[in-house]
Amino acid sequence: xxxxxxxxxxxxxxxxxxxxxxxxxxxxxxxxxxxxxxxxxxxxxxxxxxxxxxxxxxxxxxxxxxxxxxxxxxxxxxxxxxxxxxxxxxxxxxxxxxxxxxxxxxxxxxxxxxxxxxxxxxxxxxxxxxxxxx
Amino acid sequence: xxxxxxxxxxxxxxxxxxxxxxxxxxxxxxxxxxxxxxxxxxxxxxxxxxxxxxxxxxxxxxxxxxxxxxxxxxxxxxxxxxxxxxxxxxxxxxxxxxxxxxxxxxxxxxxxxxxxxxxxxxxxxxxxxxxxxxxxxxxxxxxxxxxxxxxxxxxxxxxxxxxxxxxxxxxxxxxxxxxxxxxxxxxxxxxxxxxxxxxxxxxxxxxxxxxxxxxxxxxxxxxxxxxxxxxxxxxxxxxxxxxxxxxxxxxxxxxxxxxxxxxxxxxxxxxxxxxxxxxxxxxxxxxxxxxxxxxxxxxxxxxxxxxxxxxxxxxxxxxxxxxxxxxxxxxxxxxxxxxxxxxxxxxxxxxxxxxxxxxxxxxxxxxxxxxxxxxxxxxxxxxxxx
Ligand SMILES: [Zn+2]
Numbered sequence: 001x002x003x004x005x006x007x008x009x010x011x012x013x014x015x016x017x018x019x020x021x022x023x024x025x026x027x028x029x030x031x032x033x034x035x036x037x038x039x040x041x042x043x044x045x046x047x048x049x050x051x052x053x054x055x056x057x058x059x060x061x062x063x064x065x066x067x068x069x070x071x072x073x074x075x076x077x078x079x080x081x082x083x084x085x086x087x088x089x090x091x092x093x094x095x096x097x098x099x100x101x102x103x104x105x106x107x108x109x110x111x112x113x114x115x116x117x118x119x120x121x122x123x124x125x126x127x128x129x130x131x132x133x134x
Numbered sequence: 135x136x137x138x139x140x141x142x143x144x145x146x147x148x149x150x151x152x153x154x155x156x157x158x159x160x161x162x163x164x165x166x167x168x169x170x171x172x173x174x175x176x177x178x179x180x181x182x183x184x185x186x187x188x189x190x191x192x193x194x195x196x197x198x199x200x201x202x203x204x205x206x207x208x209x210x211x212x213x214x215x216x217x218x219x220x221x222x223x224x225x226x227x228x229x230x231x232x233x234x235x236x237x238x239x240x241x242x243x244x245x246x247x248x249x250x251x252x253x254x255x256x257x258x259x260x261x262x263x264x265x266x267x268x269x270x271x272x273x274x275x276x277x278x279x280x281x282x283x284x285x286x287x288x289x290x291x292x293x294x295x296x297x298x299x300x301x302x303x304x305x306x307x308x309x310x311x312x313x314x315x316x317x318x319x320x321x322x323x324x325x326x327x328x329x330x331x332x333x334x335x336x337x338x339x340x341x342x343x344x345x346x347x348x349x350x351x352x353x354x355x356x357x358x359x360x361x362x363x364x365x366x367x368x369x370x371x372x373x374x375x376x377x378x379x380x381x382x383x384x385x386x387x388x389x390x391x392x393x394x395x396x397x398x399x400x401x402x403x404x405x406x407x408x409x410x411x412x413x414x415x416x417x418x419x420x421x422x423x424x425x426x427x428x429x430x431x432x433x434x435x436x437x438x439x440x441x442x443x444x445x446x447x448x449x450x451x452x453x454x455x456x457x458x459x460x461x462x463x464x465x466x467x468x469x470x471x472x473x474x475x476x477x478x479x480x481x482x483x484x485x486x487x488x489x490x491x492x493x494x495x496x497x498x499x500x501x502x503x504x505x506x507x508x509x510x511x512x513x514x515x516x517x518x519x520x
Contacts, residue, residue, distance in 0.1 A: 006277040007267040068289035069342040074282035084281045086290055086390050098276045098390040111297045
């Protein structure tokens, strides 16, 4: 996909998520007290309200929870069709990422397909996309 | 009855696409019709409620504030509220019902003014929200991946329903076909052309499984509902419709973190503070920004089991005007226009009063359900003719 992706305004909460790809890391906020994850990232654990939270590099593997094949060009430079999917991450229970499934035909994607993260960098933002694994 | 809240007036402006009339003008038109319907005068109005309130960064979506309306109508209000942090669109009516029950107001104008079609044609005055850069908040988790529209978010839940429970596009089509049939009998609906299964199945795809006819259309209109206190009904000349119960919920604000649409918890909750049950309902007006949402409402409210929504609407006979559960009798948002939730309260009152004309359902309906939302936030109203 070649379109100019929406650029994120980086802040204290989201910086680790959107720049972790520079080091090949998919960072999700984890609580050091209860061990559970909070996404979207917050400064407080949504499970136990602890403030002892920090970004944590997760495996970056998962499965397609559900998806849609998008045919509408919502922006002028958008090339269609492409797959928008919700991916559930293997080692991050209860956390889903909206993303694109890339490097395969749109009709090759199905629910429960195994995927792993690949990063696409635009202007210092590292967008986590996913591709199928055998 | 004291301690109760009633809908005593309904009004609607001209409904259209790219109207030249101003947004505030449309709103005042709808207010005038509603107060005339109720038999009230402006000096009897002491409350104003809206959803989501004026959105300065996205004026086409919501161009009118409560204070805009209070100013131009010269109202002397005692209570007003307008916020997007509510239980979806009909939450503005729930809030008004709470206010009149608490004695904070006697007659509340509840309004929703949409100006999305006009705004598209006038981007200098009404800049689109789809800013490409510097995004913050919830949209940062979806927009970078091309999921700019709620269509892309809702479609993923529809895909899962198809894979898990066997929902088919032919079943989904019944929502659009039913809406088009009913819109044809509603003089205010923007859609006039009939829809066939062939036309539906060959329409261009927006985002699977949604084709063009599964998505509502940007509309310019204002809809008003007047909510009155039970001990103020002697001032009203219309047939009041009681708000017998209401419910609303927020599962997760992020669309992509929720397991299910909030139609499910909202639907379950609606029945907890009323003696009515699904068996008493004569007509349903279900939010259908996308054709999949009424299926979640049918399941969430318990008209069928979870997973059975597609089979419930199969063939379209049960949800037709002469079926066992007439649905979206005014044409819904796919046929009437994207009135953004308020059209469902309006149409419920029309049907319960027997004022539906060519689209009126038979059999003296007494109980209706109106809903709004169906993504991460949702609201439902149970309306009854005493
Ligand atoms: Zn914790």
